[in-house]
Amino acid sequence: MKTNEEQYIIFLKQKVFKKISTELNENSIDRIVQIDLYDSHIKDNISSSFQKYYFETLNNEINFLSSQNFFKQFKRRYSLQGIDNEYLDRLENSKSEILQLIRHNSLTKLYIDYFNKALIKHGDLKKEKDLGSFFAKLVHHFLPNEYCALDNPIKDYFGLSKESFFIAFFIISEEYKKWALENKQLLNTIRENFRQLDENKILDFNLLTDHKLLDLIFWSKANRNKKVNTKKSSPLKKMKLHDAIAQTLITENRAMSTKEIADKLNISKLYTKKDKSKITDFQIHGRTKNYPNLFNRDGSVVSLIKGK
Known part of the structure; x- marks a missing residue:
């Protein structure tokens, strides 16, 4: 046995x-x-x-x-x-x-x-x-x-x-x-x-x-x-900006410029600013720069690190 x-x-x-x-x-x-x-x-x-x-x-x-x-x-x-x-x-x-x-x-x-x-x-x-x-x-x-x-x-x-x-x-x-x-x-x-x-x-x-x-x-x-x-898992929970960027890259299944990401987020509303103003490519640039373990950056082009 x-x-x-x-x-x-x-x-x-x-x-x-x-x-x-x-x-x-x-x-x-x-x-x-x-x-x-x-x-x-x-x-x-x-x-x-x-x-x-x-x-x-x-x-x-x-x-x-x-x-x-x-x-x-x-x-x-x-x-x-x-x-x-x-x-x-x-x-x-x-x-x-x-x-x-x-x-x-x-x-x-x-x-x-x-x-x-x-x-x-x-x-x-x-x-x-x-x-x-x-x-x-x-x-x-x-x-x-x-x-x-x-x-x-x-x-x-x-x-x-x-x-x-x-x-x-x-x-x-x-x-x-x-x-x-x-x-x-x-x-x-x-x-x-x-x-x-x-x-x-x-x-x-x-x-x-x-x-x-x-x-x-x-x-x-x-x-x-x-x-x-x-x-x-949490459709009602407000996303943080870096999570919204990652989700956008996942959905699009490709690398994107900071401007493209900003434009997509302004449409999808995965992330919204407190003052309700539009998200800018400069904001995307700053946030992705702060998360080197999550994003690859090549100039203004952003992609997810493999396996993330």
């Missing part, structure tokens, strides 16, 4: 597998390829730029060991927030050991030694922080056939919001693998249709693993679902 813990893990695995099977089927192929893959990861400039970095550095030990700032670049590209340079320097100085732990599949030790209760600077103090998302993405980067690059939206989408990140990482990775093995033809059809749409060869399909493909699909689904739920 299985222990209570084993029964519970089986229950969670079945829930994830059922969710994948419900979302991915013969009837949903066209929508998945067009919306979840092409629109979200090729047509979207931020995501397509990230994909180029991803495939250039994926499982690249030479680049990893020779680079002087691998982890700073990794943090920036994956939009990992709240991590100070001192911690990143510690990882940089421990690259050989970290890589060895990954290659030997000693992931529990890797997680405990470097990512669980990591001491991160918070003002003048240091506080413990669980860097599960950082851990998952790094492991995936060097074992892309075995593990997913889990983030919180996907974790929540599969109904594992209350579970530990570490456990969810292994559960979803295992169910990705199981589902892919049982649905090879369906996944290959999705992959091939996606390849045909990628006319500019943004992705390297020779390196596109099943785990990565499923991550791309469920990242898109999870973030759209999160945006819808956020919009529904």
Whole structure:
């Protein structure tokens, strides 16, 4: 007889597998390829730029060991927030050991030694922080056939919001693998249709693993679902300006100039000023500048940071 813990893990695995099977089927192929893959990861400039970095550095030990700032670049590209340079320097100085732990599949030790209760600077103090998302993405980067690059939206989408990140990482990775093995033809059809749409060869399909493909699909689904739920959760609550800007960028699904954002907000009324005067592009400029963790800025053009 299985222990209570084993029964519970089986229950969670079945829930994830059922969710994948419900979302991915013969009837949903066209929508998945067009919306979840092409629109979200090729047509979207931020995501397509990230994909180029991803495939250039994926499982690249030479680049990893020779680079002087691998982890700073990794943090920036994956939009990992709240991590100070001192911690990143510690990882940089421990690259050989970290890589060895990954290659030997000693992931529990890797997680405990470097990512669980990591001491991160918070003002003048240091506080413990669980860097599960950082851990998952790094492991995936060097074992892309075995593990997913889990983030919180996907974790929540599969109904594992209350579970530990570490456990969810292994559960979803295992169910990705199981589902892919049982649905090879369906996944290959999705992959091939996606390849045909990628006319500019943004992705390297020779390196596109099943785990990565499923991550791309469920990242898109999870973030759209999160945006819808956020919009529904408090329709009567007055938005703050930066939230209204973010919602506008989500709705438009593209980068926008500060003037375009101001014009949209003056129409949508997601945010209104106390004196009822019109929102200006200068106001959008100032607010987005104050939230560098939320917005990318290129002159007067504003976009959401990937994963936000």
